[in-house]
Amino acid sequence: MCLGIPGEVIEFLPDQPDLARVDVSGVRRVINVGLLVDEPPKPGEWVLIHVGFALSKIDEEEAASALAFLEGIGRAYDDELAALAESRIE
Amino acid sequence: MRFVDEYRDADTAHALAAKIADLCEPGRQYKLMEVCGGHTHTIYKHGLEDYLPEAITLVHGPGCPVCVIPMGRVDDAMHLAAEPDVIMTSFGDMMRVPGSAGSFFDAKAQGTDIRMVYSPLDSLKIARQNPDKRVVFMAIGFETTAPSTAMTVLRAAAEGLENFSVFCNHVTIIPAIKAILDSPDLRLDGFIGPGHVSTVIGCRPYEFIAADYGKPVVVAGFEPLDILQSIYMLMLQLSERRSEVENQYSRVVPWEGNRAALMAIGETMELRPYFEWRGLGFISHSALRMRHEYAAFDAELLFKVPGVRVADPKACQCGEVLKGVLKPWECKVFGTACTPETPIGTCMVSPEGACAAYYNYGRLTRTRVKEASRS
Numbered sequence: 001m002c003l004g005i006p007g008e009v010i011e012f013l014p015d016q017p018d019l020a021r022v023d024v025s026g027v028r029r030v031i032n033v034g035l036l037v038d039e040p041p042k043p044g045e046w047v048l049i050h051v052g053f054a055l056s057k058i059d060e061e062e063a064a065s066a067l068a069f070l071e072g073i074g075r076a077y078d079d080e081l082a083a084l085a086e087s088r089i090e
Numbered sequence: 091m092r093f094v095d096e097y098r099d100a101d102t103a104h105a106l107a108a109k110i111a112d113l114c115e116p117g118r119q120y121k122l123m124e125v126c127g128g129h130t131h132t133i134y135k136h137g138l139e140d141y142l143p144e145a146i147t148l149v150h151g152p153g154c155p156v157c158v159i160p161m162g163r164v165d166d167a168m169h170l171a172a173e174p175d176v177i178m179t180s181f182g183d184m185m186r187v188p189g190s191a192g193s194f195f196d197a198k199a200q201g202t203d204i205r206m207v208y209s210p211l212d213s214l215k216i217a218r219q220n221p222d223k224r225v226v227f228m229a230i231g232f233e234t235t236a237p238s239t240a241m242t243v244l245r246a247a248a249e250g251l252e253n254f255s256v257f258c259n260h261v262t263i264i265p266a267i268k269a270i271l272d273s274p275d276l277r278l279d280g281f282i283g284p285g286h287v288s289t290v291i292g293c294r295p296y297e298f299i300a301a302d303y304g305k306p307v308v309v310a311g312f313e314p315l316d317i318l319q320s321i322y323m324l325m326l327q328l329s330e331r332r333s334e335v336e337n338q339y340s341r342v343v344p345w346e347g348n349r350a351a352l353m354a355i356g357e358t359m360e361l362r363p364y365f366e367w368r369g370l371g372f373i374s375h376s377a378l379r380m381r382h383e384y385a386a387f388d389a390e391l392l393f394k395v396p397g398v399r400v401a402d403p404k405a406c407q408c409g410e411v412l413k414g415v416l417k418p419w420e421c422k423v424f425g426t427a428c429t430p431e432t433p434i435g436t437c438m439v440s441p442e443g444a445c446a447a448y449y450n451y452g453r454l455t456r457t458r459v460k461e462a463s464r465s
Contacts, residue, residue, distance in 0.1 A: 031209075034241055037350050050234055053238045053241060069132070087212050089209060089211035
């Protein structure tokens with residue numbers, strides 16, 4: 001829950017511009033990007049996600065190192081990914 | 091050793107460690123607190139303490155939101171979950187936290203409708219799909235998760251949902267740091283500031299630590315090198331007799347924080363006069379509750395909440411661990427009666443709790459690690 005996980009923005013949902021489909025370690029889910037109104041991400045850009053909300057934009061290098069950190073954590077990240085895979089907010 | 095085997099920048103780490111050692115004044119002992127549980131995790135996993143000179147001690151702080159929830163609030167949540175037609179929803183981290191009569195998992199096994207969710211938005215969806223039920227979201231976390239709860243409440247209000255509410259247990263990091271600074275138990279020299287909380291609140295709120303208490307703060311990232319770099323920045327400030335707030339994690343943390351997130355919190359929530367923290371006791375203005383404009387989404391007003399204070403189990407020393415007075419392994423029940431499988435205290439429940447992190451990774455002794463890194 002406390003982990004910030006990096007996701008790549010794939011696309012925005014057509015009729016809900018505050019929702020975006022992202023790819024997190026191969027898991028594709030919809031998250032809310034409403035907290036990034038000041039600097040909305042574009043498809044192909046990376047965001048740091050907390051409990052279904054993008055909290056900050058990050059560059060690809062930071063995304064890779066955040067991912068390496070999370071994969072090193074092991075079970076906590078597996079649990080987080082499993083929870084994300086179950087998430088259906090749209 | 092893990093660090094050398096797994097980390098691509100081992101040479102940089104050793105170079106940083108040497109620079110840190112050079113900054114130590116002979117005969118002086120340094121205590122630096124890492125506030126965030128994520129940092130604690132990195133420190134234990136990579137054995138960072140073994141890279142540091144003996145004069146530097148890292149003290150683990152209260153920044154694990156699951157760990158600071160007092161037993162009474164868990165009991166209150168269990169009471170809410172047992173109300174007629176209620177579906178309780180919770181992050182997975184919270185499911186194993188023991189109250190005085192068991193955890194969410196125990197209650198779920200006995201038939202109470204408690205569901206694990208990834209996001210408060212999942213709770214909202216459950217509410218939409220179950221109009222004849224009352225869906226409660228067990229909201230926990232620091233300023234990192236509070237914006238998500240706030241945005242979800244705003245969404246519920248916009249949709250006019252009447253069967254969704256929040257049991258708000260959000261806490262704020264600054265009063266906890268202040269309580270630790272004011273505590274007579276511990277003399278600290280500086281702070282490794284939390285990373286993700288700071289993406290929301292920015293760096294400015296830490297300025298009182300530097301200005302009023304004369305202690306340096308460096309907001310840090312989560313990689314081993316980030317933490318070593320931050321320790322170096324703290325030690326440099328101390329050696330130059332400076333106390334400032336610096337941002338080592340500027341690639342993610344903006345100095346001003348996230349304006350939209352702060353606005354969402356401010357719109358829906360306000361500070362409580364006081365709140366109980368496990369181990370730290372009651373701290374003024376240290377937690378959030380729903381504003382009265384959003385009373386329709388406040389589970390504490392919609393349901394009768396017992397609000398009884400429950401003392402922690404006698405054997406449990408989470409309080410001392412959370413304040414940094416005890417190291418995890420110095421607790422009487424660490425690794426014996428209290429393990430991640432059967433936790434007594436909250437610090438063993440969450441993967442970011444200091445006890446769980448140490449239990450999982452802290453098996454190497456200082457000497458063995460030093461020998462391994464030389465070979």
